[in-house]
Amino acid sequence: MVDASGRGAALARQLGLARQRDTRLVCLYAHLRAAPDDEDRCTRLCAEAGGWWYTVRVPSRHRVLAFHLDRDDPDLRHLGTAAQLVARARRQPLIAAALGEGADTAAPVRCCPAGSAALDLDGLAQRAPGVFAIGDALLAFDPLSSQGLFHALASAESAARAIEAQFAGAPQAREAYVAEMRSVSARYQAHLAAAYASVRRYADQPFWARRVSRAGASVAWR
Known part of the structure; x- marks a missing residue:
């Protein structure tokens, strides 16, 4: 089963899975x-x-x-x-x-x-080992990253390959997918932090100062 319900993460919510969000x-x-x-x-x-x-x-x-x-x-x-x-x-x-x-x-x-949001993949693995999540249901990007659509398509393709591999008898395919998405999250956080930090003329303003001080820590999978 695949949760492709967007930021609402309908299936994940029904399963009671944690979701970390930047609500600001x-x-x-x-x-x-x-x-x-x-x-x-x-x-x-x-x-x-x-x-x-x-x-x-x-x-x-x-x-x-x-x-x-x-x-x-x-x-x-x-x-x-x-x-x-x-x-x-x-x-x-x-x-x-x-x-x-x-x-x-x-x-x-x-x-x-519009803030970042990330599903707790450890919880997903423990509660519903047959469930995948893709796109915004898995990791919703801050629009400044301009990567939301690409992530939706790329994660869907990766999940499809993992599901196909599982049906073909590769039980570790889902773990590989989770590891890939963790890597995606880490790269995204680093690039987003750099983008916000690059706006130096407003570094002392609350909107920008908040994002620089929280760089890489606002949303992360545990």
Whole structure:
């Protein structure tokens, strides 16, 4: 059986398995109607004192505008509408240039958890030896890593190979899969810590200082 239920990790929860999470990081996002002359296909990423932004135009002729910040940031309550989110985004020249002059301010703003999360694989092995987990159900990545989709596909392929090997009579295949995912987690934590630490001009701001001080320790398999 494979848990491929995403961040909700439905099967793992039903089995009572522990899941370590960074509950601070959230993402506010809106799908704005793109301006008729918006032909910018680049993904623009920008840091600010309270978090980080990205925007990209998608094929549906909408522009995604997203801001990642901490759940306990007092500014969160003042960013509940597209008009407020766009106004804040315009403080960043790189993002403002992509929004243009007549940015859509009628789109709904949504909020979702965005922090790292990891399933306790030791618990998985002990409670349900025939169960695999892949993608976000196994390890949910901070969006700054830009590795979530790749991880989902790569972990699914690795799990499929391990399951096939087990059916072929290789009982250690699942252990090898777990070891591979531990290695993935370690590399991810190191790269994420380096990415956050690279933003030095805001190193004294709470959002960035928290992530540097917790580098590599926020979510880890035991």
